[in-house]
Amino acid sequence: MSHVKVFAMNPCDWMAAESLEEAKAAYLKDYVGGPEDDETFDDPHEVAEEAMRRMIFHDEDGTDRTFRAELDRLVADGAQFPRFFASTEY
Numbered sequence: 001m002s003h004v005k006v007f008a009m010n011p012c013d014w015m016a017a018e019s020l021e022e023a024k025a026a027y028l029k030d031y032v033g034g035p036e037d038d039e040t041f042d043d044p045h046e047v048a049e050e051a052m053r054r055m056i057f058h059d060e061d062g063t064d065r066t067f068r069a070e071l072d073r074l075v076a077d078g079a080q081f082p083r084f085f086a087s088t089e090y
Contacts, residue, residue, distance in 0.1 A: 004074075004081050006052060006067055010042040012089050016071060017082035020044060026082035057086055 007015050007023040013031070017023035024044055032040050047055070047067065057070040065073070067086070074083075 004071065006047045006071055006085050007044060008047055009044050010040070013087045014047065014067075014085040015082055016074065016079075016085040020046060022082050027084075031084060 004016055004018055007017060007020050009015055009023065009027050013027070015023035015027050017026060024041065028040065049068070052068040052071070053066050055067040056064050057067055058064055059070075071085070
């Protein structure tokens with residue numbers, strides 16, 4: 001597996017995948033439930049490493065860690081990618 005990255009799909013949702021194209025396809029298939037709509041994405045892009053070390057992931061158990069630490073944890077645990085990574089809506 002190549003290097004997994006985090007991609008912002010819009011201001012609220014992030015996906016983890018090997019490429020932006022893979023992240024967008026999985027987001028549309030698994031979380032939007034329909035064909036691509038220009039309204040679905042709002043400037044989708046890879047999250048820069050500096051932001052990965054600054055942005056905070058809030059785990060369901062109350063633990064906070066950086067986006068970088070959460071991605072590293074998922075990779076070390078053998079998680080399957082692409083996958084939904086985070087949202088401000090939950």
